[in-house]
Amino acid sequence: MKKLLLLTLSVAIGFGLYAQKRTPISKALKEVSFQGIIEQPLDGSEVFEEAVVVPIKASSLLEEEEIGETWYDLQGNKSVANRTYYFDDGAMAATWTRSIQSAGFSDRGTGYNYFDGNSWGPWPDERIETQKCGWPSYAPLGENGEIVVSHNAVDALIINRRDDKGTGVWEETILQGPVGYEKVTWPRVVTSGPYRNVVHIIAEIRNGYNGQDYAFAYWRSQDGGDTWDIEYQLFDELGTDYYTYIMPDSYVFAEPNAGVIAFAIAGKWHHDVILMKSTDDGDTWDKTVVWEHPYPFYDDNTIFTDTLWAPDPTVDIAIDESGKAHIVFGLCRIFHGEAGTTYNYWPYGEGIVYWNEDMDPFEHANPHWALNVWEGVLVEDVNYIGWGQDLDNSGSYELLAPEIMTYRTIGLQTMPSISINENNQIFVTWAGTTEGYDNTVYNYKHIWARASPDNGVTWGEFHDLNSGIIHIYDECILPLLTANSDDYIYLMYNLDADPGLALDDDHAYQQNREYFSTILKTDIVGVNDPVEFTPDNVSQNYPNPFNSTSMVMVELNRSTDLRMEVFNLMGQKVFETTAGKVNAGTHQLTINASKLNAGVYFYTVFAGEQKVSRKMIVE
Helix, strand or coil, X not given: CHHHHHHHHHHHHHCEEECCCCCCCCHHHHCCCEEEECCCCCCCCCCCCCCCCCCCCCCCCCCCXXXXXXXXXXXXXXXXXXXXXXXXXXXXXXXXXECCCCCCCCCCEEEEEEECCCCECCCCXXXXXXXXXXXXXXXEECCCEEEEEEECCCCCEEEEEECCCCCCCCEEEEECCCCCCCCEEEEEEEEECCCCCEEEEEEEECCCHHHCCCEEEEEEECCCCCCCCEEEEECHHHCCCCCCCCCCCCEEECCCECCEXXXXXXXXXXXXXXXXEECCCCCCCEEEEEECCCCCCCCCCCCEEEEEEEEEEEEEEEECCCCCEEEEEEXXXXXXXXXXXXXEECCCCCCEEEEECCCCCECCXXXXXXXXXXXXXXXXXXXXEECCCCCCCCCCCCCCCCCCCCCCCCCCEEEEEEEECCCCCEEEEEEEEEEEEECCCCEEEEXXXXXXXXXXXXXXXXXXXXXXXXXXXXXXXXXXXXXXXXXXXXXXXXXXXXXXXXXXXXXXXXXXXXXXXXXXXXXXXXXXXXXXXXXXXXXXXXXXXXXCEEEEEEEECCCEEEEEEEECCCCCEEEEEEEEEECCEEEEEEEECCCCCCEEEEEEEEECCEEEEEEEEEC
């Protein structure tokens, strides 16, 4: 653990902590829009011309774990697959789409590295597959093994398994669709059961199967992938009666927990935000529509003249100890005013949205605005938990230019990842466009984090995990959290010298590095400590005595519910005011005495379950 401990210390010193009060977006920025092109998903079969090779930037991140590299920089069209895992014995594995060529990518496949409890292995110098592949998804398998599922972009899913994680020869097999529709792409895999021997795969069957360009399908093996008792099973609730199709890479599995298997789907053009959940290991599934898309049968000829608030579209999901699903996704605002592949987007309609199964689905009288943050449809620190931070304390969130460098996702805050530990502490990370860090053209993205100590009831401070001098010239994206039960957050992410994708001609091809970070959970939770609430936190009301209104100032060290009650000398409550759930900081409560008789009263301020009382006089 020596390298990881050193990394923990460096990150704990380096990352910035910021209050969570949202800085209002100016009216001018709210109305700024840009035109984009609806990207067709790339499956990796493309061939590229020789690219200009730029020098690799010297790294000052000597205390952080660099575990591999790639020049092929598209790790996912939308949501990224589960690519890393933390084992109970302290071992970890990480995978990514790897190629060190800058054209053609004939060497492309799964990059793999393994942490044995003490150190990571050397950077891989070849893929694990025997053929060109991409888009790996990773899971434990059996008592001590592992499985990687990728696709070759031609005709099949490529499955690699071995009995002992981190060592030995991979056994490779293929998985295809039904006869005539063999081509399957964009897989996700998880395993369940006492020995992690039940394998679950979701992927897309191509070329018009089920009347859809991409038919969403499910496979299950109950013997570790030797045989499949469920093959290319379609979900009626995701078929042609409901959607044009499910967009590739728009879905992600949760790590199974409490006997629950679940995955989430989100897209800005073609379908709802969907929770699919099974409590019988995949025999049956229940569908929950978290947000209903106004145009589920969208195609490029669909025109809507009212702007649509939608996922950006990235999504992630986690299952807590009770089996409850928690979902996070990026937010965007779009407009499709004419037939074709062009559209408009509003960069500052931004943020990270949170939902769990105790909440109602997102609804609004105008379905286009069911995710609108500007009208207060989303509530800060309830179902809206991430937004751009005003790092220079200027009073506004200001970027170098109103336009941003987009990926296959268009949110300023995007690519969220969520994990929940056995104490029901929730950790969320995302790639956020960050004020003050730029390459003179675009602002860089950093990895941001927030945590909830109480299963999503309250949320703590914002943390910039890439703050400080070491990341002045780095684009940090694609954060992936592991699910684990020890004292640390384990985070994998991608680092690039320039914003954007070389694959989309945003810049020249260059080395991307895969990083692995280790951070103490207590450094992120913060709010795990109880509210520090003593008489020193509550001011004497002013003015006092008074006969109309008087103010009480309350200082809080974390977010909590805040209210105040006023009692007469007989103990009768004569006045109350509720601020609701508020953030850390100073808050003002107002006492209205217009209906009170002259005399002595007591006011009590409640911060969560704690309280402080003081005396006041009404004239």
